[in-house]
Amino acid sequence: MEGLLDFVLRDVLTRVGGVDRCVSEFxxxxxxxxxxxxxxxxLPELRNGGRTLAGVPVRAQLLGSDPVSMAENAARLAELGPEGIDLNFGCPARTVNxxxxxxALLREPERIARVVAAVRRAVPRHLPVSAKMRLGYDDASLARECAQAMESGGACELVVHAxxxxxxxxxxxxWDRIPLIRDAVGIPVVANGEIWTVQDALRCRELSGCDALMLGRGMVADPGLALAIRAHDRGQGGAAALAWAELLPQLERFWEMVCEDLDPPQRAGRLKQWLNLLRRRYPEAQRAFDEVRTLTDQQAIGAWLCALLLRAGGPVPAARAA
Incomplete structure (x- = not known):
């Protein structure tokens, strides 16, 4: 998810918990x-053994269409120690397509097979190579063929954005179209797309036949979603998701990391982007978004965050309060 689920959010969301594995931006x-x-x-996590600071492995995602170039870059990437390599056959962006x-490659199953096979040959056998696809380009008429091409090329797992x-x-x-793909391949299939709540997750599992789910924007909007799904699986249905007060320390960490790692013009926008999505899950996020939406100065935003933490009754770091 280019421009959204970067290493900063991966760090914060995996600290909350419930996630087995992450995939990088392409x-x-x-x-x-x-x-x-x-x-x-x-993928700064490459300097941490291919894991987030919370210990969750991160698979690096490559996007491209030339088998030789993809293979050469995959080989170099493999030397840096990612958890695995994922291949993107799902991005709908016009410039990419x-x-x-x-x-765009979903119109060319044979080319998909060549790309996957070239990458699989280029990296060590122990390193997983997975793939992500959509149902198709204009329609789902080639969905089975594309999935089979990925499997024949050597992909060990397939994520399907429905x-x-x-x-x-x-x-x-x-989600009801995913079983057609599951029946066409012998590798694990993971369901993805429009999973915002526990109820969505349960319905997705029912219709797709997939136990494993990939969460995207739904996890960004509700950082406790993976934990809530796991609680339901343990028979603790109705267990409270992450409360707003529990999320605030993560929001503060997010802002600190943004200020450390991003250029000044990008910082305020990244905070507002996350708050904008959090409004789907938290009423409190609406007020926070309204308060910060006109702020651009880093010090002003830091002071606002201190006030937000004080209102919630949480601890305010000395550096912030000074």
Missing amino acids: IRVTGSLLPERVFHRF RHGGGA RTKADGYRPPAH
């Missing part, structure tokens, strides 16, 4: 061999 591969610094920029990447490229991110996600 790293675009064109025709050149990327320097190591590019992989480290997208115009250059033959992402979901919409076509033409659907974009418009609801609904067609």
